[in-house]
Amino acid sequence: MDERTFLDGYEPAQFPAVAVTVDIVALTIRDGRLHVLLVERGGHPFAGWRALPGGFVRDETLDDAALRELAEETGLRPGEGRLDRVHLEQLRTYGDPGRDPRMRVVSVAYLAFAPSLPDPRAGSDAAGAFWAPVDEVGELAFDHAAILADGLDRARAKLEYTPLATAFVEPEFTIADLRAVYAAVWGEEPHAGNFHRKVLSVPGFVDSTGETAARAGERGGPRPRLYRAGDARLLHPALLRPDREDSVR
Amino acid sequence: MDERTFLDGYEPAQFPAVAVTVDIVALTIRDGRLHVLLVERGGHPFAGWRALPGGFVRDETLDDAALRELAEETGLRPGEGRLDRVHLEQLRTYGDPGRDPRMRVVSVAYLAFAPSLPDPRAGSDAAGAFWAPVDEVGELAFDHAAILADGLDRARAKLEYTPLATAFVEPEFTIADLRAVYAAVWGEEPHAGNFHRKVLSVPGFVDSTGETAARAGERGGPRPRLYRAGDARLLHPALLRPDREDSVR
DNA sequence: TCGAGTCATACTCACTCTGAGACGAACCGG
């Protein structure tokens, strides 16, 4: 029997019934604080609980499913306006039996980073979607609290060695804008002078536009220079976090 | 309707039919070269091709499924002998429609690191399993070449900032053993003196046993000291690879 | 219009980490 004949007669039947979903950890910065996109669940199970946005995978790639769900929950369309500037990457897959009481559900979690997006309008699966500060999230449905924690860990780590921070700011930004991203995600303010020196010394992190902001900050100071994201994919040398003593355990 | 009533009447039916599998990128070092565990496929599709070991997920966690598949393909049992020293971590999930011609298959890939394991005996799903040097792998079935490439990238990167290298060596090892791991995975020999200094200066990377190897190497030299893996989970400072100019693109 | 406060940017300084090389002693095979 050759491969053609085999495939024509193939009967996809005796594998366990499993549903595959995507869940999104969408992060943005509003008012200097890190926020995550949540939905309030309308139906069982966990009716009324907060949860990460997500849904079943259709006849599409996993990446496309994540982008579609993100678009549905925020009310924006892929490629429309600000949504095409979103950075999306696969985080991890969660598939413990029993994580969903209905049936076996394997969920591919995605991590999304975006400049401040408008307030979302409700999608079809959710009674409502909204941005919540990550330090005021509280309990979440399913194992979503663990997924969010993994997403935050990943985001904090990737700020160190990738130009990820540029995904949180407008296309033209100042060094201070970038510093505010690090402060919000890491929860501590980097030393302004050293941060400035390091960002400019890493090849390909930022490109100067030659322009200067039209106005200074609200509280004064000189008008800062404007930069665009460079073409680096990895920061070399990295911008390491101030000493964390969590290296051992 | 409360949640109990909802769940009792829940009918898992109208989600798309998807199969979930695990695929394993199992790496080890033999004769100073990095090897990956492969199987030769017995049945269609890709009959006769080489592939990564893997199989369907049963009523078990994804991690357990990966461990079970690894045990089946190597002929070792979990917890038996050397297999309990294997380091196993989730790599990434691959789910493009069409990656398997039979049906929609979402595959959760795992990365395994082990000290040199005995030659495997064939599992049930595979006509045979064997270790192949990673630089002589050639074409693989499905999208397994891409999975392997992602796994190698991850392994090379994790050597820098985690004590992963200790998973490739015996419980008691010399600094030179460790250096050989870095040389095999990175493809270049680190500077012996500097490597020695850095390994010993990173807190928690290795602990001295106080012992000395019974014999020196085949080609002479003093008898090296023996070490055990320390309790660090992250290396601080990291052992960075010699300059790679792939940071930009 | 003026003064106090804020901030971008540049610079200094002491310290640490790094790569490259050198060296002596221990140990191998022949």
Add this chain to the structure above:
DNA sequence: CCGGTTCGTCTCAGAGTGAGTATGACTCGA
């Protein structure tokens, strides 16, 4: 016993680091 190899240590110059200071451009409110 000898030549060659390796372990472990040391040195040195250069790069990167955190912490602090300095200057002048800008804000707001008096």
